[in-house]
Amino acid sequence: MQQLWRFLTQEAGVPKARIVTMSLLAGGGNALMLALLNLAAASGEHAGQGRLFAAYLATFALHFYTQRRAMLQAMGAVERTVERLRLRITDKVRRAPLGFIEQAGGLPGFAALTQDTQVIAQSGSQVVTTLQSVVVLAFTTVYLAWLSPLACLAVVLSMGSFVLMRIVRQSAVGETMERAHAKEIEFQRALDDVVYGAKELRLSRRERQRMRAHLAQSIEESRALKLDAHRSVIFDQLFGGVALLLLLTAVVFVLPAVLPQGSQTTQQLVATILYILGPVSTLVQGLAALGAIEADIGHFYALEARLDATIEPHHRRAVPPLRQFREIRLERVSLRYLDADGTAPFTSGPHELTLVAGETVYVVGANGAGKSTLLKLVTGLRAAQRGRLLLDGVPVEPRTLEAYRSLFSAVFADFHLFPRLYGLPEGVDDAMVNAWIERLGLAAKTRCEGGRLTHTDLSTGQRKRLAFLVAVLEQRPICVFDELAADQDPAFRRRFYEELLPALKAQGRTLLVVSHDDAYFHCADRLLRLDAGRIVADTRQAAGMLPAAGTEAPA
Missing domain, CATH: 1.20.1560.10 (ABC transporter type 1, transmembrane domain)
Structure with missing residues (x-):
């Protein structure tokens, strides 16, 4: 006993x-x-x-x-x-x-x-x-x-x-x-x-x-x-x-x-x-x-x-969130997934990558190429087994990891939508959330009352839109969207790439977007192409799409 x-x-x-x-x-x-x-x-x-x-x-x-x-x-x-x-x-x-x-x-x-x-x-x-x-x-x-x-x-x-x-x-x-x-x-x-x-x-x-x-x-x-x-x-x-x-x-x-x-x-x-x-x-x-x-x-x-x-040691003590950065750099960063028998069926990296504040970067490649794993490494959700992650030239360590993660808002492919909006900052009220709900075409489906969504039993695409608005309203400098447009109708997909993302960029946000929609690749500043867990191409475009005249930037 x-x-x-x-x-x-x-x-x-x-x-x-x-x-x-x-x-x-x-x-x-x-x-x-x-x-x-x-x-x-x-x-x-x-x-x-x-x-x-x-x-x-x-x-x-x-x-x-x-x-x-x-x-x-x-x-x-x-x-x-x-x-x-x-x-x-x-x-x-x-x-x-x-x-x-x-x-x-x-x-x-x-x-x-x-x-x-x-x-x-x-x-x-x-x-x-x-x-x-x-x-x-x-x-x-x-x-x-x-x-x-x-x-x-x-x-x-x-x-x-x-x-x-x-x-x-x-x-x-x-x-x-x-x-x-x-x-x-x-x-x-x-x-x-x-x-x-x-x-x-x-x-x-x-x-x-x-x-x-x-x-x-x-x-x-x-x-x-x-x-x-x-x-x-x-x-x-x-x-x-x-x-x-x-x-x-x-x-x-x-x-x-x-x-x-x-x-x-x-x-x-x-x-x-x-x-x-x-x-x-x-x-x-x-x-x-x-x-x-x-x-x-x-x-x-x-x-x-x-x-x-x-x-993780950084959780033992609260740290103030970061509000800005200049660049994020991955130096020979790699991660191996291990099976129960110790074999490594997939390895991500080694990656050499620099992300600059204000960029719109699309991550592209076939299914299984390692796009989502790269996002986990960039956001600090998975620790690299080799290599270094640097923020403004300073290595990210366990004691600074939580502060580093506070740079990111994300909607992952396997996202979870919380009915109660825990992460919204002070000053974001129900009226602001409901304005976004209406803007995303979901006013007939759900509302925000007392910081809680009244209905979340919606289609995957509709739930992704709600997760998108939460990520935007968290007001963090980097937004990560993993296949967010994949379950959307053509009209909203076009709005997402040609209106919503450029408007976020106009605010100074850095955007990291996983996409298969090659018809909209011209909207990006850079294209990162992955294959078999490695970056095989890093292409800079002439210019990313800017907001059209009269487009309202997200609040």
Whole structure:
């Protein structure tokens, strides 16, 4: 239970002393009620019955109050701690390098932030009930020793052996649950394929059938592993119950023959052992549940450890954004993509490239030529394995990387449109955004209200236009557009190349545009042609297209 102990002791906000105190009082009150019941039963019609009844009611009230307080405090504290932990790890995901995010394989790679938290949230109440069961067993053991040392010894030996066996077997159960968790991740990845591959699946019955078979296999294997783990837990629970019933049999039939005693003592022993059944069952279930919680907390900390090993140093301290530059230069910059077996199927570079402020540069080439990778290197989203990236003659280092990236606004080919416009600077209000929405021909589709787009379930081309307006309104000196015109109608494509981009250039923006539209290559100052990951031509044009007379420059 190392991870659970770390979670409960090192994470801030858990009032451990109050929770433990309330749990001890609740468990002690539970055991005291048993003693009072036995005393009342033994006293018969004795005059002290009234006092015993009053004491029992007071103990019952104490038990109810302390148990309720302990449960509520533990549940609330754990929920708050899980909330902080999720936010902390999510923040580290946000700060992790792009390569780490891409290798994680989408949301299933971060399952610890979603499905595992539901189990961890139960840890507060589970720890309290398990601790109370231990306290009850401790007090009832003392009470048993007072009634019959031999019966107490038998109970301690049998229950101690049982709990020890359960702890030893827990590691095997934990391994089985880990394998089941891996199968759940595999199922989630397959489910991603079902959602994001909906078009392809509808075109192929064979593909749908094989996909369904894979999903069914993943679910079946996960079910079998979970059932195997639960089978072990159920066996342990039944074994513990049988052990106590055998003890009860020995107390009633064997103990009087070995050690003669009054029937009243035997009745008290029977009542006490029967009373123990509940806490023992709770303890066994608690150990099983805490094992599952331990595994899920382990997933949390394992993810955090992987993130800590990759977080870029520049994120540890905020830096002011840059508003201008003179030139960006790539010197022998290269990046190799590696497969799982270590082979490099694609290498980008080495690149020798200089970008000057105010230029309009088109990046062209066939699919797979490495255009998007070049953009990631230029923007600093992927770190070069060799070579240097320089800004105004100064190498970009980890401590200056965030400031360097603040030069860029981008719409990538695999862009994501945020419904809430987080990145807009102060002074950009809904009216300005809505004016742009109307200008881009989307006024009938969506609006901006309170900094949030009312509808984003639009076509890819329409969503790209919204991403374009966000990039423009971020007011950064360099705009990067990766195949933005690819999903547009001919009329908007023409506006994009001959009106919108020249207007941005007239403001002094530097434009880096990936394009296949050779009919508009004349609008660029330079053409960078890529092939097989390398720049094979860098052609300067006579002049880029300037804004036509009367064209309104973007705000």
